[in-house]
Amino acid sequence: MLSDTSDHDELLRGAAEAAIRAPSIFNTQPWRWAVRDGVLELRADRTRQLAVTDPEGRMLTVSCGIALHHALVTLTADGYLPVVDRLPDSGDPDLLARVALAGEIPPAGARLRDAIAERHTDRRPFSDEPVPDAVVDRLRVDVEEQGVYLADLGPRSMVRFQVTAARAGELDENDPAFQTELAEWTHRPAGAGDGITPSVAVPATPRTVPLRSFYPDGGERLLPGPGHDGGARYLVLWTTGDEPADWLAAGEATSAAMLEATASGLAVSPMTDVIEVPASRALLHRVLDHLGEAQMALRVGVPAAPDDTPVSARRGAADVIEG
Numbered sequence: 001m002l003s004d005t006s007d008h009d010e011l012l013r014g015a016a017e018a019a020i021r022a023p024s025i026f027n028t029q030p031w032r033w034a035v036r037d038g039v040l041e042l043r044a045d046r047t048r049q050l051a052v053t054d055p056e057g058r059m060l061t062v063s064c065g066i067a068l069h070h071a072l073v074t075l076t077a078d079g080y081l082p083v084v085d086r087l088p089d090s091g092d093p094d095l096l097a098r099v100a101l102a103g104e105i106p107p108a109g110a111r112l113r114d115a116i117a118e119r120h121t122d123r124r125p126f127s128d129e130p131v132p133d134a135v136v137d138r139l140r141v142d143v144e145e146q147g148v149y150l151a152d153l154g155p156r157s158m159v160r161f162q163v164t165a166a167r168a169g170e171l172d173e174n175d176p177a178f179q180t181e182l183a184e185w186t187h188r189p190a191g192a193g194d195g196i197t198p199s200v201a202v203p204a205t206p207r208t209v210p211l212r213s214f215y216p217d218g219g220e221r222l223l224p225g226p227g228h229d230g231g232a233r234y235l236v237l238w239t240t241g242d243e244p245a246d247w248l249a250a251g252e253a254t255s256a257a258m259l260e261a262t263a264s265g266l267a268v269s270p271m272t273d274v275i276e277v278p279a280s281r282a283l284l285h286r287v288l289d290h291l292g293e294a295q296m297a298l299r300v301g302v303p304a305a306p307d308d309t310p311v312s313a314r315r316g317a318a319d320v321i322e323g
């Protein structure tokens, strides 16, 4: 039984700790949590915003939305009902959410909570085995529950999507400011607990849709394996608006889709260069038939090889949780 605010604080702190494993753009982990008097606050950490790749803070806010959803999944798994106030103070836009506990509910179970620890970005090409339609249907329901739409790119859209991804890759490759920012986050100081190490990067390899390279200068890397993405599905999460509230919702929806896919035995990797690069974003708008604003693109598939991807680094709880 929950009795006082110190019990609440302990549960909320546990949820913030679980959310440390959330994925984020370039593994920047651009969030800060604070627990006080039965309330958990989530803030954007602007010192970790990518000035070149993400000048508006869209991907920062999406990343924070994922972390928020991870925290909420952790609470409901154990049978606690969170109440969430999103962007509660218009005078303080970096305060993204306040979470409190409203009482106890039947536990949602461990399936999605366990997927938090299991999930990671797998950049290797997936196998030719198709993703079951039933799983995509479940992901669509989960995404729509967050007020976000899911476009499952079929054969009609694939050529446009391939062109969009290739264009994003070319533009990034020829943008010295982007390359400098990328190098900063792929060459982190020892013990930083963030960024992308070459050990989780995959060298360029033939595949249906090209992926951003996190492997500019050789050395240790993840072998691509036998797949060619033949059975991969490409899902675009989109919203009708394009404000921070939409980005936060897109993050929560991304987390819902990622955790469900992981719990269903699938691998997932985000590919957001198509959204970050303005010229590609405009092309993607056409892929979506101008219905709305793309916020996240996910490659989902059946892994082609046993999963021996190393776990990516995270900062410690003391660095991200106050109180």
Ligand SMILES: Cc1cc2nc3c(=O)[nH]c(=O)nc-3n(C[C@H](O)[C@H](O)[C@H](O)COP(=O)(O)O)c2cc1C
Residues within 6 Å of the ligand: 021, 022, 023, 024, 025, 026, 027, 059, 060, 062, 063, 066, 119, 120, 121, 122, 123, 195, 196, 212, 269, 270, 271, 272, 273, 312
């Ligand atoms: C908003 C967002 C955008 C991302 N964009 C890409 C991307 O374009 N390409 C990629 O390979 N990974 C992308 N990622 C995955 C991150 O690099 C990854 O989550 C991070 O390095 C931590 O690793 P993990 O997911 O294995 O825990 C993205 C993740 C998020 C949340």
